[in-house]
Amino acid sequence: MKRSKMMELGVGLFMLAGILGLVFLGLRVSGMTLQPPGDSFRLEANFANIGSLKPRARVTMAGVTVGRVSAIELDTDWYDARVMLELDGDLEGKLSRDTTAAILTAGLLGEQYIGLSVGGDPETLANGDTLRDTQSAIVLEELIQQFVSNMVSD
């Protein structure tokens, strides 16, 4: 009887460890958060070229992550890329109307992310507004082409 109880305890601990492991994978490895993503602040931004920006990329402000890219689609009115941003709810009503967005690269070959910088307009952006003043991704091939053609013309 005692042996059976020990066995039950062992199996119970094993299954518990498995479930805890799954929770660890969810929270620590895939970066899920437990609180519901209720209070978020959505903005849109149109870019002429997004390079290799992907959904779930970071949105930063002064280097601090303040949100993520939720979706990217083609805007058929202007034939440019419309990027949906999901920012922390705290920022609602704190970003000036002339905030600019730029697509930046972490390191030389790293992932691409969006950097926001505020302007000086006293009016602020509301939920669902569109950022007009944007700077496209730097495409390495274009830079090299420019550099080479400058060299040739010199």
Add this chain to the structure above:
Amino acid sequence: MIARIMGLGRRGCDLLESLGRAGIFVAQSAVGVPSREGWHLWLRQMHFVGVLSLAIVLVSGLFIGMVLALQGYTLLVDFGAEQALGQMVALSLLRELAPVVAALLFAGRAGSALTAEIGLMKATEQLSSMEMIGVDPLRRVVAPRLWAGFVALPLLTIGFSVVGIYGGYLVGVEWLGVFEGSYWGNMQASVEFVGDIGNGMVKSLVFAVVVTWIAVFQGYDLVPTSEGISRATTRTVVYSSLAVLGLDFVLTAVMFGGLS
């Protein structure tokens, strides 16, 4: 010439017959109302195939995570991209290595033991005696082992991934000096819960079904001699390893290969 074609046909029929037997066998034993007695039998098998396999699986996971970090670091540091180490370790473990290596270890550690145990029961005519006294050996012997395998391997795979990622952390961050924030941060930015962890779990569940099924069926279907038991044990390990590796390619192609 005609005799050869006939031989081929006979082999094909044998193969189909044994596949059919295996299918009926697993369907008959896996269904059925669990009783209080069945729960205890399941618990005992769970202890044997799950808890006692934990040590080998966790130690292998730790070493595989460590060697992944070491190899990945020497490769990535040439491109100045050693921040991507965490993402590389986590993705290769969750998507491929944890399900496959845990299933191979499980086939060697638990599958062969299941085959030998059931095979010896058959050779000593314990299974026939059970039938004589009105106990269904499928329900009594086979079903608890099948269900224990189905549950234990996914749990072992989770343990393998967790320990492997920690091993990668030990080597990458503590030893080679990758920045801790970028190890976890890049990992969290690139690993998706459903897409990576969920698909890894699906893989592991498929492997659990295949490996346990092969092990138990080989034990139940062997020639009841000492040579037959040794052959069946070997077959269990060989067939399970081949099935795991082959199925892994198919599952990877379906899940991550852009075939959608």
